[in-house]
Each structure stands twice: as structure tokens, then as C-alpha cells.
Amino acid sequence: MNGSELAEERPSGLRQRIKQALGPAGVFFQGFLEHPRMVGSIIPSSRSTIDKMLEPVKWDECKLFVEYGPGVGTFCRPVLDRLPRGGELLVIDTNPLFIDYLKKTIRDSRFHAVLGSAEDVEEIVRSLGHEQADYVLSGLPFSTLPDGVGPSIAAATYRVVRTGGAFLTYQFSTVARDLTARHFEKVDTGFTWLNIPPCLLAWGWKAG
Secondary structure (H helix, E strand, O other), rough: HHHHHHHHHHHHHHHHHHHHHOOHHHHHHHHHHHOOHHHOOOOOOHHHHHHHHHHOOOOHHEEEEEEEOOOOOOHHHHHHHHOOOOEEEEEOOOOHHHHHHHHOOOOOOOOOEEEEHHHHHHHHHHHOOOEEEEEEOOOOOOHHOOOOOOHHHHHHHHHHEEEEEEEEEEEEHHHHHHHHHHHHHHEEEEEEOOOOOOOEEEEOOOOO
């Protein structure tokens, strides 16, 4: 092994050791290192953010819950715990590292992890036998997505959400909330300090 190869090997080995030592947080950290523009934070969301974000959901009416950018599943288990027996959770991510991890660690027949883009949510939802989703949750960093991708995702999300459903976003800037407001008739906002960094929450409701 020459010096150049050794230099390449050391960072890779260090990332692997960090990932193994930290468990899910290590996988999340590796995902951030590999695709920093597609991961909103270097650490997963706090329990306070999860509870506050999911509080308005009417779980007894939820047949399909969709999440964009699930990471290592920080929201997945809380959603599955709240979903009725007949409900389903679909998560979509462009990072194969996260999708592989979720498929290996979440054993629930109601759970579906798909490698793909949130821009294609309508097609992916139909592939599961649904026409629309009740709720869509996103922690995607809309402020750093490639040009045109954020608006495309927001428009597709409005089309796929059923009347009375909602688009739920949490981010560290106002970009996701502002994109939501372009399409959804009503937008409620909130904020949580108990997150690193503090987080802006938004719920865009699709009116009848």
C-alpha cells in the first residue's frame, strides 16, 4: 500500500469506527459526512421535536403516513407506535446507507422503505396501492437542495396529500414553511428550543 492509498484508508477506517461506536448516531453521522447537503443536521431530532411535530396528527384516521429523509429512523418508531394496526408508514430517501439500515433494523409489516426521490412521491405511493397519503413529514434541508428540487417536492406533496391531511416540516430556516405556504391553504407554525439546533415547525393543511 502506497502513501496515497494509506491516506485514503485512514479517514474511511475512522468513520467506520465512529459509526460502530455510536450505533444509529454513527450511521447518521456517516450519512451527514457523505451527503451534507441532503442531511439537515449532524445529529437526529430530539424527543421534544418528535412529540410536538406529531401532536396534531389524527392517528385513528391515518391509513398512510409518508416521511421524506428518515435518516436512521428517529421518527419511524414513534410513528409506528401511534399508527393504527391497518395503517402504513412509507419512508423515502436518496441515501442507500439509510434505506439499508432501516430495512435491517425495523421489522414491521406496516413499514416500507424506498430508495428514491421525494419528487416522485405520487408514483411511489401508487406503487403501494394508495392514491393519496394522509400525512407527509419532511426533515429535508430545503435551503440546501439543488435548484428547483424544493419547489417540485412541495408541489408533488400537495397533490399527494388527501383533503384534510397535512404536510409536516421541521427545519432550521423558514424555507420549508414558505414553500408549504405556496400550496397549502392553511399553515400553522411552532418552534422548539429543545433541539440542536432549535427547530422551526410547520403544518400545512389541505383544505376541502
